Amino acid sequence: xxxxxxxxxxxxxxxxxxxxxxxxxxxxxxxxxxxxxxxxxxxxxxxxxxxxxxxxxxxxxxxxxxxxxxxx
Amino acid sequence: xxxxxxxxxxxxxxxxxxxxxxxxxxxxxxxxxxxxxxxxxxxxxxxxxxxxxxxxxxxxxxxxxxxxxxxxxxxxxxxxxxxxxxxxxxxxxxxxxxxxxxxxxxxxxxxxxxxxxxxxxxxxxxxxxxxxxxxxxxxxxxxxxxxxxxxxxxxxxxxxxxxxxxxxxxxxxxxxxxxxxxxxxxxxxxxxxxxxxxxxxxxxxxxxxxxxxxxxxxxxxxxxxxxxxxxxxxxxxxxxxxxxxxxxxxxxxxxxxxxxxxxxxxxxxxxxxxxxxxxxxxxxxxxxxxxxxxxxxxxxxxxxxxxxxxxxxxxxxxxxxxxxxxxxxxxxxxxxxxxxxxxxxxxxxxxxxxxx
Amino acid sequence: xxxxxxxxxxxxxxxxxxxxxxxxxxxxxxxxxxxxxxxxxxxxxxxxxxxxxxxxxxxxxxxxxxxxxxxxxxxxxxxxxxxxxxxxxxxxxxxxxxxxxxxxxxxxxxxxxxxxxxxxxxxxxxxxxxxxxxxxxxxxxxxxxxxxxxxxxxxxxxxxxxxxxxxxxxxxxxxxxxxxxxxxxxxxxxxxxxxxxxxxxxxxxxxxxxxxxxxxxxxxxxxxxxxxxxxxxxxxxxxxxxxxxxxxxxx
Ligand SMILES: Cc1ncc(C[n+]2csc(CCOP(=O)(O)OP(=O)(O)O)c2C)c(N)n1
Ligand code: SF4
Numbered sequence: 101x102x103x104x105x106x107x108x109x110x111x112x113x114x115x116x117x118x119x120x121x122x123x124x125x126x127x128x129x130x131x132x133x134x135x136x137x138x139x140x141x142x143x144x145x146x147x148x149x150x151x152x153x154x155x156x157x158x159x160x161x162x163x164x165x166x167x168x169x170x171x172x
Numbered sequence: 173x174x175x176x177x178x179x180x181x182x183x184x185x186x187x188x189x190x191x192x193x194x195x196x197x198x199x200x201x202x203x204x205x206x207x208x209x210x211x212x213x214x215x216x217x218x219x220x221x222x223x224x225x226x227x228x229x230x231x232x233x234x235x236x237x238x239x240x241x242x243x244x245x246x247x248x249x250x251x252x253x254x255x256x257x258x259x260x261x262x263x264x265x266x267x268x269x270x271x272x273x274x275x276x277x278x279x280x281x282x283x284x285x286x287x288x289x290x291x292x293x294x295x296x297x298x299x300x301x302x303x304x305x306x307x308x309x310x311x312x313x314x315x316x317x318x319x320x321x322x323x324x325x326x327x328x329x330x331x332x333x334x335x336x337x338x339x340x341x342x343x344x345x346x347x348x349x350x351x352x353x354x355x356x357x358x359x360x361x362x363x364x365x366x367x368x369x370x371x372x373x374x375x376x377x378x379x380x381x382x383x384x385x386x387x388x389x390x391x392x393x394x395x396x397x398x399x400x401x402x403x404x405x406x407x408x409x410x411x412x413x414x415x416x417x418x419x420x421x422x423x424x425x426x427x428x429x430x431x432x433x434x435x436x437x438x439x440x441x442x443x444x445x446x447x448x449x450x451x452x453x454x455x456x457x458x459x460x461x462x463x464x465x466x467x468x469x470x471x472x473x474x475x476x477x478x479x480x481x482x483x484x485x486x487x488x489x490x491x492x493x494x495x496x497x498x499x500x501x502x503x504x505x506x507x508x509x510x511x512x513x514x515x516x517x518x519x520x521x522x523x524x525x526x527x528x
Numbered sequence: 529x530x531x532x533x534x535x536x537x538x539x540x541x542x543x544x545x546x547x548x549x550x551x552x553x554x555x556x557x558x559x560x561x562x563x564x565x566x567x568x569x570x571x572x573x574x575x576x577x578x579x580x581x582x583x584x585x586x587x588x589x590x591x592x593x594x595x596x597x598x599x600x601x602x603x604x605x606x607x608x609x610x611x612x613x614x615x616x617x618x619x620x621x622x623x624x625x626x627x628x629x630x631x632x633x634x635x636x637x638x639x640x641x642x643x644x645x646x647x648x649x650x651x652x653x654x655x656x657x658x659x660x661x662x663x664x665x666x667x668x669x670x671x672x673x674x675x676x677x678x679x680x681x682x683x684x685x686x687x688x689x690x691x692x693x694x695x696x697x698x699x700x701x702x703x704x705x706x707x708x709x710x711x712x713x714x715x716x717x718x719x720x721x722x723x724x725x726x727x728x729x730x731x732x733x734x735x736x737x738x739x740x741x742x743x744x745x746x747x748x749x750x751x752x753x754x755x756x757x758x759x760x761x762x763x764x765x766x767x768x769x770x771x772x773x774x775x776x777x778x779x
Contacts, residue, residue: 225605229603231602233632234603236595237603237607237608238602238609241573241606241610288649300591369591370573373571379589379590381591386583492603
């Protein structure tokens with residue numbers, strides 16, 4: 101069971117990659133195939149099961165793209 | 173309140189209090205220092221705000237802040253200080269915030285001198301700040317008139333959401349007169365300041381923003397057009413002037429403030445010599461009383477513009493006259509005040525004074 | 529499931545105008561979150577300065593004013609003096625605060641104005657295209673120091689927190705960075721504390737934030753954060769420079 105669940109507001113994403121870099125589980129990647137309306141590559145989760153719900157990705161995202169929910 | 177004997181600068185300060193000023197921000201400069209000195213004592217004692225800023229630049233931006241917050245706020249300075257305030261004045265005018273700026277002119281340019289002058293007419297009416305904006309400018313000639321205008325200026329600023337400048341010179345600031353502070357002020361309907369940036373708790377569901385940035389040229393042009401419409405309303409409603417000795421004058425003097433006082437004496441001297449001279453005394457410099465010039469009889473021999481400068485209001489006289497009459501100029505500057513006799517001579521030798 | 533992190537109500541929904549990966553955005557979030565958590569958003573008034581954050585009046589979800597270049601602290605003073613129970617803060621870059629607005633900032637601090645200053649030190653003029661800032665590092669290449677800043681021509685990088693530490697009216701002063709999650713958490717604590725001190729009317733509070741400008745540094749966003757660690761922090765050490773609250777407790 102994953103500890104965290106991520107939801108992305110893709111339209112706000114500018115594809116900067118800070119979340120990808122600071123995810124300790126290295127489960128985020130820039131989806132080179134999908135662009136948002138502003139023309140940026142959006143971010144996706146490769147292995148959602150591995151999310152530990154630390155919210156580092158969301159914290160480092162300058163554009164408030166990521167919502168993190170956790171099991172309590 | 174009965175009449176009291178009071179010095180001009182202190183009268184300005186007391187009139188501001190009567191006008192409901194909530195806050196003063198300024199920086200010391202001669203010849204207006206009695207304004208902040210008086211206010212420092214009397215505003216603080218009444219729970220209002222007085223703050224000596226670190227510079228005129230800071231002072232005018234404090235005014236911007238407090239005006240944006242919806243308060244009645246003023247500053248006071250003199251020529252080089254007003255020069256420094258131009259940045260903030262442009263922003264305040266752009267953001268359409270009300271405030272009152274007292275300018276006690278001294279001789280320039282540069283550090284100049286500290287004696288009375290009118291060399292900041294351009295600074296007041298043309299502005300040293302950037303952009304298409306206008307201040308509403310009043311130039312009273314006596315302490316009583318200064319008091320009446322000061323009291324009203326806060327209402328006028330609020331009504332138009334525009335800075336008002338009260339433009340006097342060191343002489344008005346320093347002299348003493350017996351004055352009355354209780355003359356009634358014209359009633360104006362002043363709406364709630366529902367635009368004030370005082371926290372959304374005071375206007376839930378709406379964010380208030382004081383701003384002059386409009387990055388979209390279309391929006392900025394629209395804003396400029398809106399400002400011009402406002403200035404046009406001001407031109408329609410707020411022109412003030414006095415006509416003196418206007419039954420069939422041979423010549424007409426145009427002068428304001430201290431120079432108008434001197435010209436009054438000159439007119440009396442000329443009358444004794446059988447030369448009838450009238451005077452247009454602009455009280456509002458913006459809006460300029462152009463319509464007064466239509467009242468000059470066709471057969472008048474000329475208009476003499478008298479200023480304590482090398483000729484600044486002269487531009488507005490030439491525009492208002494529109495080529496109809498000969499226009500002459502008499503000016504002293506640097507803090508030099510003419511004797512009335514010099515003006516008498518200028519009228520007698522009008523043709524030598526005519527500007528080409 | 530419970531929400532651990534989501535977009536703060538302290539910011540509007542308007543997409544930020546900053547370049548991709550620019551950490552101005554992270555700092556905005558920390559300010560917004562602090563205002564919400566301290567329950568002061570509805571009495572807050574933001575002062576946007578001139579620089580890349582000039583549009584920040586559109587982003588902070590409270591009343592706001594936009595100040596002329598460098599004058600934010602004067603404007604904040606003007607407001608705070610007439611509305612002492614409101615929360616007033618400025619958000620300024622290093623050109624704005626440390627160059628053209630240094631006088632206004634020092635005097636607001638010296639008067640102990642009860643305002644909060646969020647000072648973004650990104651060692652460059654971002655908005656105008658990467659000119660040298662008073663905070664640019666020795667050797668740093670900018671569009672107006674193309675061979676690198678040198679001490680003889682340009683002076684040394686100005687250390688604002690070290691300077692302001694000496695000013696009596698300062699109640700809280702900390703330098704933080706937003707270049708990794710650990711530092712972001714510290715930055716958040718600092719910013720929130722500054723606002724808490726303002727709420728408690730303790731005096732002038734300022735948080736200097738080492739922030740990135742990937743575009744004008746000519747780096748990828750991630751590399752820019754690494755440059756903060758490798759080059760900026762050694763020149764601008766992090767830490768609390770002044771804490772009157774802690775001092776009061778000690779005494
Ligand atoms: C009086 C004035 N001078 C110059 C400018 C041009 N200007 C705009 S932003 C800026 C520099 C801002 O740099 P900084 O404060 O470091 O903020 P950043 O853009 O890096 O976030 C300058 C010089 C201006 N707007 N006003
Ligand atoms: S220019 Fe630099 S500071 Fe400005 S938004 Fe872009 S990255 Fe950020």
